[in-house]
Amino acid sequence: MEFKIEERPEYAWLTVKVPARHKLFVEASAMASMSSNMNLRALFRGGFRRFLSGENLFLSEFTADGIDGEVCIAPGPSGDMAHITLNNETFYLASSCYVAHSQGVNYETKFQSLSQGLLSGAGWFLVKMQGSGDVWFNGYGQIVELEVHDQLVIDNGHIVAFSDGVEYDIIKLGGYKSLFFSGEGFVCRFRGRGKVYVQTKKPASLIAWAQAFRRIKRSNN
């Protein structure tokens, strides 16, 4: 599909041209504006697990009625956006980084194994994109593409997406002392062949910083 991403990296904003009778799938509530012939349908995507994770259970499905149309998309957090074309391939996204995909790509929520989900900043879920077509995703700060090799280690909170063929395990940075004291916690060590996409800022750091500015409410009893 024809598209453009503007205002990278701070306020990345996506416009997709949808050919007549074609479908575009978008993260719930991310549509900013669109042509009047676009038809919206809420698509149930989640199961019980998604409900537990507190994420939106629906995807928006936009169909161009009769003639070509366009949809402008802005994800909740301000930041960068990236695009990848799948050619009968599989691609994994941190659940919060999904933005949109085209027809021909299958969207599947994947529950990470207990240790991986628990420990990685990506949360319990990964989105598995499979098939042929376009995938768009977002990140906080700038999105940077890295080639995987044996000595690549990335902080959990900075991982946005990775391609099929990439394996990772969760390790601690340095010794056990590092685990508890370094402020880094767990990191991912990558193996195999493929690409990893990282974001240069991590939301967790901003949230931790903002904690200091919360008011203190005294309980009455």
Next chain:
Amino acid sequence: MEIEKKYGPAATIAICKLNAGETLVAEGGAFMAMQGPVDVTTTTRQKGGGGIIKGLKRIFSGESFFLNHFTAKNISEVWLGTPLPGDIMVHELQGDRLVIAGGGFVACESNVQIDLQWQGLKSIFSGEGIFWIKASGQGKVIINSFGFIYPIDVDGEYIVDTGHIVAFEETLNFEISKASKSWIDAFLSGEGFICRFKGKGRVWCQSHNPKSYGQELTPHLKPKQK
């Protein structure tokens, strides 16, 4: 060690290229990614000095208690990020001293000594932390900011709001005072305290004040229960 700044001024990271045997000392929490054979150890201090007390002091300066030491066994890269949207500056020390305002320190080469400097009673009232970090020795220091960084060459006298100071050369004298001659004007204008630099040297300022940003957020954040 070569340090490259990328994706500035809002999504900035520092890419540190280490040769075999070189060590980078970074604040806990700054690590983003690394490539190559790197050993990581965590201490409360810099190697060869200090200890728990220094670690505790660092907390008062708004920094992390712990420091991570990245030692390269061969050519490698360590990528460091910053918590807030903002810029990074790399400053090379050649025996001179640099004072870094609270929370600004990210990392340094192992030949740079970092210590805390008591800023006097006045700095308590400025709300910017009791200790500032003093960096001395030989090598590069990485400092972060909120917003972008602009340098000012002071010759004589210059005034900077305490919340906008990133770092300054120790050749400068300074005093913290209220922004106006009148307490009422200083309070009502919202400027509060300012730093008056005197002498000859350079000050680096940040375009935005993190504390002002935080205070804007306060009404929207869920209160803590006590």
